[in-house]
Amino acid sequence: MTTTEWIGARAPRREDPALIRGRGRYVADINLPGTLHMAILRSPMGHASINSIDASEARTMDGVHMVITPDDIPDHITQFPVVWRLPGQKDSGIPALAEGKVRYVGEPVAAVVADSRYAAEDALDAIDVDYETLDPVTDPEAALEEGAPVINEDWGDNVAIHHVFAGYNALGECHYDAEAFDNAEVTVRGRLKIGRHSGIPLETRGIVADWDEIHGRLTVHSESQVAHLFRTELAASLGLPETAVRVLTPNMGGGFGNKWDRYPEDLLVSIASMELGRPVKWIADRREGLMSTVHGRAQVQEWEMALQSDGTILGLRGKVINDLGAHLHSVGIGPAWVTGAAAPNQYKIANYYCDVIAAATNKTPASTFRGFGGPEGIFGAERMMDKAAKRLAMDPAEIRRKNMIQPDQFPWFNAAGAVYDSGNFPACLEKALEAADYDRVRAEQKELREQGVYRGIGISSYIHVSGFGPSPILGYLSYYTGGYEGSTVKVDPNGKATVYTGMIPMGQGTETTLAQVAAHHLGIDMADVRVVWGDTDQTPYTGFGSAGSRSNVAAVAVIRAVEEIKAKAVRIGAGMLEADAEDLEYADGMVSVKGAEEMRSVSLAQVAQQAYWAHALPEGDQPFLEATYVYDPPNFTTASGCHVVVLDVDTNTGRITFRNYVIVDDCGPVINPLLVEGQIHGGVAQALGGALLEEFVYDDEGQLLTTSFMDYLLPSFTDVPDMEIHHVVTPSPHTDGGFKGMGEAGTFPPGAAVANAVTDALSHLGVEADELPITPSRLWGLIQEATR
Template sequence: MTAKIGQSALRPDIARFARGEGNYVSDIPAPDALWIALARSSVAHAELISINVDAARRVPGVRGVFTGRDLAGTTPQSSLWDLPGQNHTHLRALAEDRLRYAGQPYAAVAAETREAAVQAAALITSDNRPLETVGSIDESLTGDTLLYPEWKSNAVAKQHWEFGDVTGALTQSHLVVAERFMSGRVHPMSLEPRSVLVRPEPDGSLTIWTSTQSIHQVRASVAECLGLPEHRLRVIAPDVGGSFGMKACAYGEETLLAFIALKLNRPVRWIETRREAFIGSTHGRDHRFDLETGFDADGRITAMRGEVILDKGADAFGVSIGTAWISGAVITSVYHVPAIDISASGLVTNKTPTGAYRGFGQPEAAFAIERTLDIAANRLGIDAAEIRRRNFVPSYALPYTTPTGLVLDSGDYTGLLDLTLSRFGYTDRTRAAKSRAMGDIRTGVGFACYSEVTNFGPSALCKAIGVANAGFDVATIRMEPSGHVRLFTSQTPMGQGIETVLAQICADELTVPVEDVAVVHGDTLSASYTGYASGGSRGAGVGGASAALVSRKLADQIRRWGALVLKADPAEVELIQGGVQVVDDPVRRCSMAAIAGEAYFPSTVPEGLEPGLEARAVFEPSSLAISYGVVAVEIEVDLALGTVRVKDVVFGHDCGVQINPKIVEGQIIGGVAQAIGASLFETIEFDDAMLPVTTSLHDYFLPLAADIPTINLVHQTTPTPFSPLGVKGVGESGVIGTPAAIANAVQHALEGSGLLLTLPLTPERVLKANDTLR
């Protein structure tokens, strides 16, 4: 099948999933493996005085019980983000002298059966001296109770951007909108929980199967923590059942299982339960954004002053305050803002750590700026679309460096806004909404724009912003003697279909059918090192770029070997339709198999070539690519119940060149569905003692099929100049603008009510806002 760039080649893995042949970590047979179960803290904050493991050891089938003391000789896990002046938690996989959140593991059992391991772990008790809990950003700010006394405060790190005379501009502004925007704590909630299997190999090495999107980060983490050489560690990510950023960081369990496997010289496995996933896998969002935005009488932004604070939870591992950093960095979105004073920080609290979740600080920022623009438009009597038009960075000014230093690379913001709103029927619907009030049901219409930081990221930028790992991507490629192709990538499929996208790119460059390209992934044995794996919406834009570059290198070899077969000048031949032929002379043509045959079984080797067909290429992005879009929604609010229903979504976006449009569509629609969840239903809650109360899908409401309307897309294609294929990322687009669009629409439905400034828009919040109306 031809599968050029821009065609929706089918994903072969979907057929495999549909036959029940998915291969997740928990599907990998390991009958000889011991099961690991963890004892987790049932209190939010306490000194850990002693641990009683005697009863656990006596459970039949138990082969080992481990506590923090056993791990004392190991190196604490480091943080991927390391900003100047950052405080580090230096935690190991098991708590040592202090418990800092309910759910923190402090002991582990290895047993012959899962039942024995679970039973034994349940018998482990600890003697604790309770400590005051730090339950909120405000409590954390006071510093009355410190999670890490040696820090002298609860702050992990802080970043500050300043540009222009903000105080002067705000003082002279016609209008200042100053509000506190809250994006609640949510759970990324991959349906496949995390899972780890570690097998000691006969040669003394370790193989680690883990459900991750970052195989090399896991390898680096285990190697660093246990002092093992990386060539003795093999990390494999088989099928990953959803990830969404939650599986981007290395976790303590990977190190812990490797440690136990080596200690007991047995394979060991752990499968997270859903309850554990709720308390032990990183949460998302939990940002508070105080934003003051000044406007002149025409609605043009004069300045912004803001402070975003992330509730980091108890441990700054993984991405540290990264989400707050990005939130601050993108607050000006696609708008021209003459002066800014923005700070971003993260504070520790006695909760499960927050980490990466699809959107990574950007939905939080979009919520603040897009709600602000609607509030300002309303107060100034300007149409919501018009106020945005007046503030967009114009196309002719692109590439444009924002005051926080990001480069808006390409696009036509006004054009896409107008196109999307016209497709949605914005004007008519806005007018009609009021007349459609029926009983307690009100209709609301709203929209929001968004920008998405993609193709993360230039290595120099990574360093500058405190990301320890570089952002280049390496691909290697081999044409086998039969003329078929293998691409080796360090990008990790987790449902997004990146392997199909990469196969398409190679097939397109080499002019071969897509079936003739196999993509090898998810294995540190075959994949070249990558610092950042799949994350930051970089799979197609960065991973795809290195796949294109390496294919071009291979194509050059193929062309020269083909010229030899055809006895032609290499300058006279071209790759076309799966072979090499003399330009404009289709009779003089040879197949890939013939060329590969010549390259692997050569009679002579031309000058400058070596036998075989292999290449390696590195793509180092010179800049980020900023995708952009507009989300328009119609909603219905039930004023009696406070419930909100999303009735219709039109989603306009520009992610540059689309390699596989159906995959792009799937990323957006899936993202919108997640955003509907985070906007209306999903919230992780704690009680007064900071014990988690949402530890089951009975209490945490993922959107169901009946909650998601049909989502229609509008495409605009402006290639980025910063990727060889013109591709921008799209993986996070769906989640960024949607919460703000929904809130704007609900606010429209509740005209005159109190402002909606906190996500999710639970019935309680909607009713409360509406009560101020009466």
């Protein structure tokens, strides 16, 4: 491999040297001269009216510069909007402070700005809020019952939306047939639950706002994953021109989708800075982070599958109830919608129907979280596949083989409206089974069981509709942002390149990946490529940012910009070499006469120098060697794969011990195997947390009981198994390079794979692992119930 062949190279992450030396710069590290500090008074109740707020004593305390109550918010300030507004979805917004009532524990009620965080916290204790307790509702199914307490009175009930997937594919064809379920030889039903949990970044949320009154400009240091859209919405809510707001994003200690959303504190800190004319800073403590950063997952699912006796699926229908929390957040019911769209998974299911109901409860709002509803859909699909296999006495692998979409059937129009562009699902399954030595493990199960070792095998295949983005499709779905990604590439007079991107590195290796892509296509060393990100004044606008596994979209924007630069380099090189442009080619950082590369060629640096001198530019060309390209993909890309888990269950304690974890992933051609493996490792570890440990638990009064890491259990290295990773490569047919997204893929299958393995291990007891997380206590209870 030469130094110009960078796609496919295991290049170390260039973001890491500063971070591992403790020289990263996070929002908490930004200390501007004269900075004041904000603390937030949060609701201690799940549901209550606010009769009055008396902040008079707090306003007079030493060091306090400002107290913000709802009455102190200027009239022109508007709530942050919900950007995904599906037809029929009720209106909602994200208020800066609770208005007239509180709807969840942790909802902001008032804010104090003081010389120090300590002084601000002390002043919070002096604010007297008169609450009148209201009946809470914390169960999403109970919230749908007649007579349930209504959380948002203007809705009239607790249903944010009832969306129906009626079986239409993207061609407008509907194959839903209810009679197929009545007449099927076999029907299988399942009721599943997925616990409420979330991303839990190492770095909690924070923001610094600095208002420059002289120039009428607000500079915001933010952890937003989508800085440009954040700027758009913040400017609109504050009543400022967008050009009057600059968003700077420093290093980010994890995002996981949680930091894609907009939050009340973003408005409060900005309002305070504009009012006081000084920088204002707010950093969440861990308790605040757990109770006020958006939650995720939280679903109840009911499914029915119709089959022939040979295992052929005749139809799938179901109901998904999404525990929305107190109100809609930035993406509306988007994750629950994706659950309904993903449930047909890798299978030839044309007969499909699904009700998606979003129910408001007195809990922290649920919104964006890594996987964005896909893991929930895969959990439902793959649990139902194993239930069907058990009912038919078929091997779980065989029923999947029988129903999988075949490689020659793409593009596949699934019955929920998605279009799968490419894949080889059977190859992923077979490779995973072979790597796990599936047949041998199956053969050993009976003998091990006789020895008191309860070993189970779990399979979970998945699709991951990635590169979330075609803007016309987002428009069709009433998603009020664009799906494009832009890139500007500039080559300086010395032949070094700079890439400007709206993407935000947050651990996924964006800076490294885009540098590799640019270096590869320019034919230069990766060390000669600089990547600029995190400044809305310098980088191209992006309406989606770092979410939805979109590095493949950003990579194409870089490729297309580089192609324009190369074309201009050839035109300039033609004059330098006194040749026709048609007789030249660009390769390995050189412009050369075809067939005479050794004798007649000029380097990229030489061409760039001519472009800057502009002494003899081709007619119609301007000085400099740079290009901007905005790429709006024609479709999503379909990543896919299969996980196979082998584990043992201790029936005395409910403890699970992993014996093997095999992963086969198809994200198209791999730009950087090192980064892909790291993303898979991280995604699986995060998903195993939700499968085995993590859960936000509320009592009947709406009190969050898991407000520290003593109660909210994150996986440690002892909980995460070694992983064996393999790849199948099917390039996307409509993306330059064939790349597909993969940053979220590791989160999709683990929940189902583990649940299927646990159920398999305890099949002799009839235990069904249908609720996540499968904590030791929960599993022990199922075992005890089965052995009574």
